[in-house]
Amino acid sequence: MIPNLNWTKAAAAVDAAAEVLIVTHVSPDGDAIGSLVGLGNALIERGKRPDLAVDGGVPDYLRFLPGADAVLDELPAKTWDVMISVDASDEGRTGIAGEIGRANSRLVINLDHHATNTGFGQIHLVDPMAVSTSEVIARWLIAIEQPIIPSIAQPLLTGLVTDTIGFRTSNVRPETLDLARLLMAAGASLQTIMARTLNSKPYKALMLWRSAMQHIALEDGIISSDIPLSDLHAAGYDEPTDADFVSLLIQVDEAVIAAVFKETPDSAVELSLRSKPGYDVSVVAFALGGGGHRQAAGATVNGTLAEVRKRVMPLLRTAVEQGKLVNS
Structure with missing residues (x-):
């Protein structure tokens, strides 16, 4: 552009x-x-x-x-x-x-x-x-x-x-x-x-992260987690958020793309994406009706957590296949 x-x-x-x-x-x-x-x-x-x-x-x-x-x-x-x-x-x-x-x-x-x-x-x-x-x-x-x-x-x-x-x-x-x-x-x-901003987190963010840790999966260079509404509310949040948990996930050495799936009250899932240099998650977000940047993007997708995962994960695998890690 x-x-x-x-x-x-x-x-x-x-x-x-x-x-x-x-x-x-x-x-x-x-x-x-x-x-x-x-x-x-x-x-x-x-x-x-x-x-x-x-x-x-x-x-x-x-x-x-x-x-x-x-x-x-x-x-x-x-x-x-x-x-x-x-x-x-x-x-x-x-x-x-x-x-x-x-x-x-x-x-x-x-x-x-x-x-x-x-x-x-x-x-x-x-x-x-x-x-x-x-x-x-x-x-x-x-x-x-x-x-x-x-x-x-x-x-x-x-x-x-x-x-x-x-x-x-x-x-x-x-x-x-x-x-x-x-x-x-x-x-x-x-x-x-x-x-x-970057060096500040409320206590409830840590409580949300603790729950999100239980749902972490790493496969084919993609690290992901789910945040069901029940976990969100238990941590003290009213609106869908991952409290920037996705930025923590992308720091994992074995991962090149990170994704967090956040359930919303509207029968939809908010998707937060991050990637390491050389991998483009904006393409995935745009294909899902969202937007963003090569290394940070997002979208809201209708469906349950399981349905949205089934739709999104193949797109993320393609993004991994088409990318190449840039170290400098």
Whole structure:
């Protein structure tokens, strides 16, 4: 996918808008919320009062970000001149907030970094070479000469850090570290971000991991586990999650792909995928109606845990067969 970056056109549309809405994807991660509030704070500096929304609101561990308290978990009855969708590869990923926003907005800006982006919206700021959507936003702000102050820098660096797992993914470039340096110089605290995101887990996450450990299987280079609803609720969670257990699984030496199957109350399974460099799980996710990156992707698939496993595992085996481990 070739980068599609209409910096000036997007800035003109936002500057001309009286009402702006920013939404991000369901089950938001650090890049989703970092992009949401980072861009929101930037637009406030440009004289706007944007509405920020995501289904379910901001996860507790990301509430330290400046502007997080302004994020809505559901939208009021209103119309907007511009809606900006951040970090969502397709319209469905933005959930109810995105559906309402698109139906009540005159123009949609698609701002993303996923190679699986479907190209929705009228104006595109999509760069699959970027390590995070927050990188795309930072480059947009630099291009339009918008000063980056601490309340903008902290969320954007959070997106950069979390989507690269602390600058450890294979798509990190020298320019990535240059941007991190710029954001730190603008007032972002790398120490705080690391402590509050990558190096932080609630006790209930360990309880969930303990249950998930009982379901681990390793076969043909694929390590996987199931999280039934009963285990989720027993650990104290209301919404499907693996508390990033999949990132622990991919560290296993004998595995090149990791998968966690999470049962939902809606007769479906949320699938989280990770891979080592040289193996592409985004192809699998996209085939299942999801999206993501070569090394981190996901999808929601209708069916029981057993039914979804039966459908997904052959696709993962093909991904293993078509890949080759890259060590440098």
